[in-house]
Amino acid sequence: xxxxxxxxxxxxxxxxxxxxxxxxxxxxxxxxxxxxxxxxxxxxxxxxxxxxxxxxxxxxxxxxxxxxxxxxxxxxxxxxxxxxxxxxxxxxxxxxxxxxxxxxxxxxxxxxxxxxxxxxxxxxxxxxxxxxxxxxxxxxxxxxxxxxxxxxxxxxxxxxxxxxxxxxxxxxxxxxxxxxxxxxxxxxxxxxxxxxxxxxxxxxxxxxxxxxxxxxxxxxxxxxxxxxxxxxxxxxxxxxxxxxxxxxxxxxxxxxxxxxxxxxxxxxxxxxxxxxxxxxxxxxxxxxxxxxxxxxxxxxxxxxxxxxxxxxxxxxxxxxxxxxxxxxxxxxxxxxxxxxxxxxxxxxxxxxxxxxxxx
Amino acid sequence: xxxxxxxxxxxxxxxxxxxxxxxxxxxxxxxxxxxxxxxxxxxxxxxxxxxxxxxxxxxxxxxxxxxxxxxxxxxxxxxxxxxxxxxxxxxxxxxxxxxxxxxxxxxxxxxxxxxxxxxxxxxxxxxxxxxxxxxxxxxxxxxxxxxxxxxxxxxxxxxxxxxxxxxxxxxxxxxxxxxxxxxxxxxxxxxxxxxxxxxxxxxxxxxxxxxxxxxxxxxxxxxxxxxxxxxxxxxxxxxxxxxxxxxxxxxxxxxxxxxxxxxxxxxxxxxxxxxxxxxxxxxxxxxxxxxxxxxxxxxxxxxxxxxxxxxxxxxxxxxxxxxxxxxxxxxxxxxxxxxxxxxxxxxxxxxxxxxxxxxxxxxxxxxxxxxxxxxxxxxxxxxxxxxxxxxxxxxxxxxxxxxxxxxxxxxxxxxxxxxxxxxxxxxxxxxxxxxxxxxxxxxxxxxxxxxxxxxx
Numbered sequence: 061x062x063x064x065x066x067x068x069x070x071x072x073x074x075x076x077x078x079x080x081x082x083x084x085x086x087x088x089x090x091x092x093x094x095x096x097x098x099x100x101x102x103x104x105x106x107x108x109x110x111x112x113x114x115x116x117x118x119x120x121x122x123x124x125x126x127x128x129x130x131x132x133x134x135x136x137x138x139x140x141x142x143x144x145x146x147x148x149x150x151x152x153x154x155x156x157x158x159x160x161x162x163x164x165x166x167x168x169x170x171x172x173x174x175x176x177x178x179x180x181x182x183x184x185x186x187x188x189x190x191x192x193x194x195x196x197x198x199x200x201x202x203x204x205x206x207x208x209x210x211x212x213x214x215x216x217x218x219x220x221x222x223x224x225x226x227x228x229x230x231x232x233x234x235x236x237x238x239x240x241x242x243x244x245x246x247x248x249x250x251x252x253x254x255x256x257x258x259x260x261x262x263x264x265x266x267x268x269x270x271x272x273x274x275x276x277x278x279x280x281x282x283x284x285x286x287x288x289x290x291x292x293x294x295x296x297x298x299x300x301x302x303x304x305x306x307x308x309x310x311x312x313x314x315x316x317x318x319x320x321x322x323x324x325x326x327x328x329x330x331x332x333x334x335x336x337x338x339x340x341x342x343x344x345x346x347x348x349x350x351x352x353x354x355x356x357x358x359x360x361x362x363x364x365x366x367x368x369x370x371x372x373x374x375x376x377x378x379x380x381x382x383x384x385x386x387x388x389x390x391x392x393x394x395x396x397x398x399x400x401x402x403x404x405x406x407x408x409x410x411x412x413x414x415x416x417x418x419x
Numbered sequence: 420x421x422x423x424x425x426x427x428x429x430x431x432x433x434x435x436x437x438x439x440x441x442x443x444x445x446x447x448x449x450x451x452x453x454x455x456x457x458x459x460x461x462x463x464x465x466x467x468x469x470x471x472x473x474x475x476x477x478x479x480x481x482x483x484x485x486x487x488x489x490x491x492x493x494x495x496x497x498x499x500x501x502x503x504x505x506x507x508x509x510x511x512x513x514x515x516x517x518x519x520x521x522x523x524x525x526x527x528x529x530x531x532x533x534x535x536x537x538x539x540x541x542x543x544x545x546x547x548x549x550x551x552x553x554x555x556x557x558x559x560x561x562x563x564x565x566x567x568x569x570x571x572x573x574x575x576x577x578x579x580x581x582x583x584x585x586x587x588x589x590x591x592x593x594x595x596x597x598x599x600x601x602x603x604x605x606x607x608x609x610x611x612x613x614x615x616x617x618x619x620x621x622x623x624x625x626x627x628x629x630x631x632x633x634x635x636x637x638x639x640x641x642x643x644x645x646x647x648x649x650x651x652x653x654x655x656x657x658x659x660x661x662x663x664x665x666x667x668x669x670x671x672x673x674x675x676x677x678x679x680x681x682x683x684x685x686x687x688x689x690x691x692x693x694x695x696x697x698x699x700x701x702x703x704x705x706x707x708x709x710x711x712x713x714x715x716x717x718x719x720x721x722x723x724x725x726x727x728x729x730x731x732x733x734x735x736x737x738x739x740x741x742x743x744x745x746x747x748x749x750x751x752x753x754x755x756x757x758x759x760x761x762x763x764x765x766x767x768x769x770x771x772x773x774x775x776x777x778x779x780x781x782x783x784x785x786x787x788x789x790x791x792x793x794x795x796x797x798x799x800x801x802x803x804x805x806x807x808x809x810x811x812x813x814x815x816x817x818x819x820x821x822x823x824x825x826x827x828x829x830x831x832x833x834x835x836x837x838x839x840x841x842x843x844x845x846x847x848x849x850x851x852x853x854x855x856x857x858x859x860x861x862x863x864x865x866x867x868x869x870x871x872x873x874x875x
Contacts, residue, residue, distance in 0.1 A: 075843040076600035082845045083607050086852035091429060091859060213865055231425065232863025 091231070098230050101239035104128055104218060106226045117254035118241040120262075121234065122166040126177070127218045129258055130184050135162035138181050140174040141194025143167045143262065144329040144385055147392035148192075148399075150257040156400020157323070159189050163258040171198045171307030172208035175314050180219045182317055190323040192399070196331065196369070198307065200350035205306035261389060263382050277383035278334050284378070287333045287371050292344040305350050308357060315361035325403055326358055330368035330395070330413070333375045335384035351417075358418050364403050365417040368395065374413035420463035422610075422666040423617050425859050431460070436673050443595050450563050450590055453674065457572035461537070468535045472575075475505055476566050479545045483552055487559045498549045506542040509535055514741035537576040539738055541569050543705060548583045550709055557583060564590045571676065573667040577660070579681040579701035586676070594675030604848065605841055606672025609833045611851040611858075613665025616658045616830065618858045620823050624655035627816050632790060635800050643812025645803035651816070652790050653783050654823035657686060660699070661832075668833040680834040686827045689774035690763070691755040691781060702738075706731050717760075724760075729753035739789070744797060748789040755781055 102110030103119070105128035117125050129135065137159040139145055143166070150161035164177055174193065181188060198204065208214075217225050229235075244250030254260040275284065295303075315324055328351075337343035351367070358365045374380055380391050387395075398414065401407040406419055420427050435456040442448040462469040482498035485491070507515070513529045520527045548565075551557035560568075560583070568586045569575070631648035634640060640648065664681040671678045681701050688694035695703050711731040715723035729750055736749020769777075784801065791797035802808065814820070831840055841847065 072843070073600060076604050078845060079604040079843040079848045080600050080607065082848035083604065083852045086849045087607075087855055088429075090853060090856035094856065094860060229863070231860065233857075233860040234864050236860055 094236055095231050098235050098239050099227075101242050103235060103238040103242045104226075104230075105131065106218070106223065107230075108223075113242065113246060115242065116245055116252040117256060117258075118245050118250060118252060119238045120253055120260070121238065122169075122254075122258075123173070123212065123214055124218065124234075124238070125254070126164050126166070126258060127180065129162050129164065129256065130177075130181050132256075133185055135160045135257065136185065137161045137188045137190040137192075138178070139163040139165055139192040139194065139258075140169065140177050141165040141192075141329065142169050142196055142198060144196050144331060144387075145192070145194030145327075146258075146260065146262060147387070147389060148194075148396045149259050149393065151259070152393065152396035153190075153192070153399065156397070156404070157190050161190070161257065165194060165258070167262075168210045168212070169198070170208060170210060171201065171204050171310060173214055174198075175307075175310040176214075176216070176219050178314050179317065183221065187318050187322045190325065191318065192325045192327055193311070195326055195328045195354065199311060199354070200305055200347060201307060202304060202346075203306075204310075263386060263389065266389060269382075269388065271379050274382055275378050278332050278378055278381055280334075280384070282334065284334075286376060287336075287339050289371070290340040292337075292348045293340065293342065295345050295349060300349050303346060303349055305353060308350070308353055311354070312357045312361065315357065315363055318361070320362055323403070324358075324361065324363035325399070326354060326363050326365045327399065328365075328367040328369035330370075330372070330375050330387060330391070332378070332381045332384040333371050336369060336371070336375070339371065355418055364419045366399070366402055366414055367417050368414045370415060372413045373411050420460045422663065422670065423614055423858070423862055425863055428614070428855065428859060431456075432670060432673065439674055440594065443593060446591060447563070449594070450567055453572075454563070454567055454570055457567075457570040457575060460572035461570075461575055464536055465533075468533075471505065471509070471535050471538070472541050472570065473566075475502055475542065475545055476569050477562075479549060480560075480562055480565050483549065483557075483559060486552060492553060495549045495553050499546055502542045502545050502549070506538060508532065509538055511737075511741045540578050540580060541575065543580060543738070544569055544582070547580075547705060547709060551583070560587050571671070571674075573670040573674075573676075574678055577663050577667075578699075579664060579667065579679050580705050581678060581701065582705075585679060589676050592675065596675070599675065601843070602672045602675055604843060605837050606669045607855075608669070608841055608847070608851045609665050609672065609836050610669030611855040612830065612836070613662040613667075613669060613833075614858045615854050616665070616826060617662035618861045620819075620826055621655050621659035621662055623819055624651045624658065624823055627819065628652040628655055628790075632796075632800070635803065636792065636796055639799060639808030640803040641809040641812035642803070642806050643814055645800060645808065647815040647820070649783050649787055649800070649804060650814075650820050651823075653686075653786050654820065654827055656786060656790075657682070657827055658823060665833045668837075672837070677837075680832060683832050683835075684828060684830075686779060686782075686824075687775070688778050689771045691752065691759045691778055692763075694778055694782060695752070695756065702735070706735055710734060725757050728756050732756065744788055744791055744794060747794070748785050751785050751788060755785075 099107050099109070100111050101113065103115070104124060105115050115128065117129070119125055130138075135150075137153070137157065139148055139150070139153070139161065145165045146163060146167070148163055148165075150163050153159065153161045164181075166173065169177075178188075178191065178193075193199075201207070215229065217229050241250050245252065278284075311326075318324060337347045355365055357363070368374065374391070381387050398407075398409070402409075402414065402416055403419065406416065408416060420431060422428075435452070438452045438456070439449055442452050458469055458473075461472065478501050479498045482494045482501070486494040508530075509532055512532065516527045516529060519525075548557055548568075564587045565583070567590055568581070568583050571586070574581055628648055628651035631640065631644055632652070634644070635648065661682040668678045668681075679701050681699060683697040683700070685694055685697035688697050711727050714727035714730055716727055717724045730753075732749040732753030733746050734749065735752070736745040736747065739745045739748075787800050787804070788794075788797045791800060799808075
């Protein structure tokens with residue numbers, strides 16, 4: 061009887077010992093397997109010993125995917141900015157400028173992130189042949205230094221020069237999922253999401269364009285109206301001095317890193333008039349001051365400034381836009397084609413849709 | 420260090436446990452190993468802050484020793500004052516300055532001292548020991564196990580609040596004693612349950628509740644937004660805090676130490692007294708023994724009961740945070756407990772489902788006060804719940820709320836798992852570990868979210 065009890069107890073002990081062993085094997089084994097999978101597939105192309113795969117951009121996590129485009133050294137020029145410049149096709153820009161462009165603009169890319177991307181490009185590739193900065197509201201944001209990144213987070217470890225710290229950040233669901241997609245791409249089960257030069261048509265196909273819905277998005281319950289042709293209210297010297305645009309210091313410092321051989325283009329993006337400061341308001345005066353300071357920086361650093369962010373036939377026309385920020389693909393094509401002649405040959409706009417401020 | 424970090428799960432806990440069991444043959448060495456691990460765990464946030472718990476523990480122990488040697492109660496009173504002074508300085512100084520400022524009309528500077536993490540927990544445990552000494556019910560312990568009773572890292576930051584006589588005797592037991600594999604196995608599973616609750620549900624609820632409460636500071640929420648915010652926070656708070664407790668109990672079990680129960684599915688309570696028997700049980704017990712009963716309890720007439728209950732709950736609120744909203748939250752529950760008892764004395768029991776609904780609604784109103792930065796914000800949110808901000812909108816993130824409700828109501832408590840629910844089937848071990856691996860992948864995505872109770 062006692063012997064039977066002892067055997068039963070020993071059986072229980074063994075069961076629990078096996079239970080712990082299974083738990084630990086699955087925990088550590090699973091961890092190692094997932095980590096090895098990510099390291100070998102290496103979706104960000106940073107691991108020294110990863111498999112020799114054709115690494116495509118299979119995720120729209122731009123902040124994670126784009127550094128490898130820079131490190132590939134396939135491109136000598138770059139575009140940075142928010143989604144408002146993502147539709148500029150690098151291949152069209154290449155025709156005008158004789159370059160190899162990568163469009164590294166990202167959704168809601170902050171000024172700090174844009175600066176980080178440019179300096180990363182300089183460190184990894186060298187000074188770009190042509191740099192296009194798509195200027196919009198983020199550069200004139202008075203709280204840019206407090207809001208350096210978006211809610212998406214920013215993997216600054218991918219943009220530093222320390223290759224070793226990258227290994228600490230690869231064991232996570234997001235990276236494992238992208239690695240899985242990359243394997244899917246190799247097997248022909250998953251498509252490339254973004255062309256390797258960063259170009260992606262992220263808006264709906266042109267065939268699905270609906271002007272009524274676009275107008276709703278553009279005006280967002282406001283009554284559509286043409287902006288009045290009035291000058292911004294003048295700000296006193298004290299009020300102008302009180303305005304601080306932290307991102308402009310970054311812009312100045314970044315442009316200062318570039319040699320005179322780099323063509324530097326600061327291009328204000330044509331957002332719809334509904335998304336621009338309304339003429340005559342204080343916001344318009346603040347933006348005018350910001351533009352003045354950007355022109356001064358450009359003058360100092362030998363940059364060209366071209367401005368589509370104005371009240372024009374382009375920005376007043378609802379049918380050019382999907383919403384107040386995003387123009388349609390034909391407009392993007394037009395801008396990409398106009399940019400080269402405007403910057404290189406000083407060609408003015410036929411219809412006043414842009415102004416060449418400084419060249 | 421956070422329980423739900425990859426470093427803790429994959430490195431710290433295995434290494435600490437391996438060293439602990441390697442030293443298991445020597446009581447002295449294994450206790451020092453655990454003290455060392457606990458100091459590293461605490462100092463991970465800011466190594467300088469380690470000085471505070473160490474100083475409070477040493478000071479308290481020396482004063483208790485002086486009392487033992489010279490028999491003067493003043494030593495123990497001084498110990499209580501020492502711990503209260505520390506708590507008052509680090510946690511309540513600015514709050515007290517604010518009160519003094521509003522009474523005197525003087526403009527006073529603020530200290531803006533960084534709140535050392537876990538100070539409310541370890542200070543209260545030291546005070547409880549000193550009070551037990553005053554009552555003649557606490558012996559003098561050697562310094563090492565005494566320090567370990569406070570420092571042992573699984574409960575150091577956010578409880579469960581443990582009394583010396585629950586823990587110190589356990590430190591003398593060899594962790595390799597009979598049942599070691601069972602304790603480790605159960606500990607790992609309980610940890611995995613807490614890990615999943617925190618990472619997969621509570622942190623997701625935070626992304627729903629936080630923006631809505633922030634929005635409520637700017638404008639009135641519509642009905643759908645308000646109910647979404649309050650339900651999300653209600654479940655988040657429980658799942659976050661109980662997850663911490665489970666990870667604490669699970670970690671401690673790996674070291675062969677049993678921490679007390681802290682939650683028993685509180686949102687199933689059918690009256691508010693029942694709720695407090697299920698919610699933050701270790702704090703409830705502490706308050707009962709060291710405040711409510713000394714204040715008169717329920718055996719000295721109805722008015723004394725009312726005073727003892729509301730006074731205890733008001734101080735319970737203040738323990739949570741240096742702000743009047745916390746005090747009012749505590750008083751709200753005090754009034755609820757008094758009303759509940761009065762109703763029960765009428766002997767007119769209400770149907771359980773009605774009692775449950777009233778209790779949950781009462782608790783949720785309390786959480787609004789608890790969560791809000793000001794009474795204005797709390798009032799605005801409560802008005803929105805009643806439809807003052809418009810009857811539009813629908814409940815958002817319904818799937819997540821349903822999952823959270825099911826998890827709150829169905830997942831057994833840590834001690835229910837420990838005391839017999841779990842059987843040593845390999846499939847359960849594999850499932851628990853696979854869940855933990857997924858949670859590890861999930862937390863690798865960004866900065867881990869702190870536990871709500873870390874701020875208390």
